[in-house]
Amino acid sequence: MWRRVASLSPLVSRSKPSKLSQEACTFKVWESFSSESHIPTPPKVTPFITFVLGGPGSGKGTQCAKIVEEFGFTHISAGDLLRREIASNSAYGSVILSTIREGKIVPSQVTVQLIRKEMESSDNDKFLIDGFPRSEENREAFEQIIGREPNVVLFFDCPEQEMVKRVLNRNQGRVDDNIDTIKKRLEIFDELNWPVINHYSKTRKLHKINAVGTVDDIFEKVRPIFAALSK
Numbered sequence: 001m002w003r004r005v006a007s008l009s010p011l012v013s014r015s016k017p018s019k020l021s022q023e024a025c026t027f028k029v030w031e032s033f034s035s036e037s038h039i040p041t042p043p044k045v046t047p048f049i050t051f052v053l054g055g056p057g058s059g060k061g062t063q064c065a066k067i068v069e070e071f072g073f074t075h076i077s078a079g080d081l082l083r084r085e086i087a088s089n090s091a092y093g094s095v096i097l098s099t100i101r102e103g104k105i106v107p108s109q110v111t112v113q114l115i116r117k118e119m120e121s122s123d124n125d126k127f128l129i130d131g132f133p134r135s136e137e138n139r140e141a142f143e144q145i146i147g148r149e150p151n152v153v154l155f156f157d158c159p160e161q162e163m164v165k166r167v168l169n170r171n172q173g174r175v176d177d178n179i180d181t182i183k184k185r186l187e188i189f190d191e192l193n194w195p196v197i198n199h200y201s202k203t204r205k206l207h208k209i210n211a212v213g214t215v216d217d218i219f220e221k222v223r224p225i226f227a228a229l230s231k
């Protein structure tokens with residue numbers, strides 16, 4: 001049986017986060033069935049991390065669902081984790097809610113610790129981290145707290161008009177899917193997300209995907225990226 005060994009730190013630590021080693025990001029160890037005192041050296045699993053970027057309504061969540069179905073990744077949506085915090089009436093819920101209403105970015109410490117907790121509680125070793133990093137600060141906090149860089153970065157490139165249309169039709173009762181908040185989210189996207197995309201465009205990790213077309217058309221462009229990984 002597999003079990004987790006990494007302990008979870010509090011959601012927001014007052015102390016400066018320490019840089020975790022690669023080893024600290026190895027979430028699973030083999031638990032010996034044997035009652036002997038000799039415990040075999042645990043095999044180490046380094047998670048495969050995909051960041052999924054794109055503006056509001058660009059189709060990140062929709063494409064993630066298809067990647068999960070075909071390639072067995074675990075989908076971690078930063079926005080969903082934040083909304084779950086609000087719904088659970090956590091200590092940070094009201095601050096997160098007002099930040100989301102304003103279309104602004106929640107402090108990275110909060111978001112990264114939620115992502116970390118989710119990764120640690122998963123038995124999978126392949127993750128899609130959707131809607132993250134939303135800023136250079138998000139990106140740096142992940143590197144510092146998790147001690148890892150992504151293996152692959154997807155960027156769903158979608159014109160503003162199309163994103164606005166999709167968000168206004170989303171119909172999931174989200175407090176931020178209204179025209180005023182969408183405008184703010186698009187401004188934040190321009191100001192804070194682009195530097196992250198530019199950062200990864202200097203690496204070979206970034207896959208820019210034209211996000212206009214049907215869901216299936218777009219997935220045809222996504223599939224080869226993941227199919228190539230299993231070769």
Ligand code: ADP
Nearest residue numbers: 056057058059060061062166169170213214215
């Ligand atoms: P994001 O996670 O990037 O905000 P979603 O995946 O939630 O975007 O998609 C936003 C809305 O647009 C949803 O209602 C979804 O069903 C719809 N949608 C997603 N992809 C497409 C597409 N290729 N064409 C038209 N509508 C789409």
Ligand code: C5P
Nearest residue numbers: 078079099100103104105106131132134
């Ligand atoms: O990705 P999603 O559209 O679900 O994000 C909704 C909101 O959650 C964002 O507009 C932002 O306010 C917040 N968020 C954040 N930091 C992230 C992801 C989402 O603050 N990394």
Ligand code: MG
Nearest residue numbers: 060061077079
């Ligand atoms: Mg989404």
